[in-house]
Amino acid sequence: MLDTTLRQRPLALLAALVLAQVLLLAFQIKRDHDVRLIRYWTAAAVMPFERSGSWGFSKSGGIWSEYIGLRGTRAENTRLRTELDQLRIRNRELEGQAGEAQRLSVLLNFHEVHPETPMLAAQVIGASADPASHTLFLNRGDRDHVRRIRR
Secondary structure (H helix, E strand, O other), X not given: OHHHHHHHHHHHHHHHHHHHHHHHHHHHOEOHHHOEHHHHHHHHHHHHHHHHHHHHHHHHHHHXXXXXXXXXXXXXXXXXXXXXXXXXXXXXXXXXXXXXHHHHHHHHHHHHHOOOOOOOOOOEEEEOOOOOOOOEEEOOOXXXXXXXXXX
């Protein structure tokens, strides 16, 4: 057994010397842009590990940041739903005011077209609960010389 290790010793020494010679030559040879060959080899050897490590860290970091980002999403969603409900209510109020402004504009235009017709502004303060009835209650009455017209 000792005989086999002694026989392979010069072979291993030769391989080590050849490898050292190749490395020294690679250190001396320059490639494009004054970069040594040993640097190209090192980059080519390390690059796959660097890419896989970088990819793994970016994916795990992305998952972590998305998890952290989702932690506040429920509270933000609740806040946005509340704000949306308030805006819907405000929108209905504004639509009602716009409809009232349009009706008043039509009345004003009617008054300008028919100046001979006596008119008195009144506010509707109530209406009949019966859908078949067309009864309205106004805030004007006999004191204002308002009379009921029979049809």
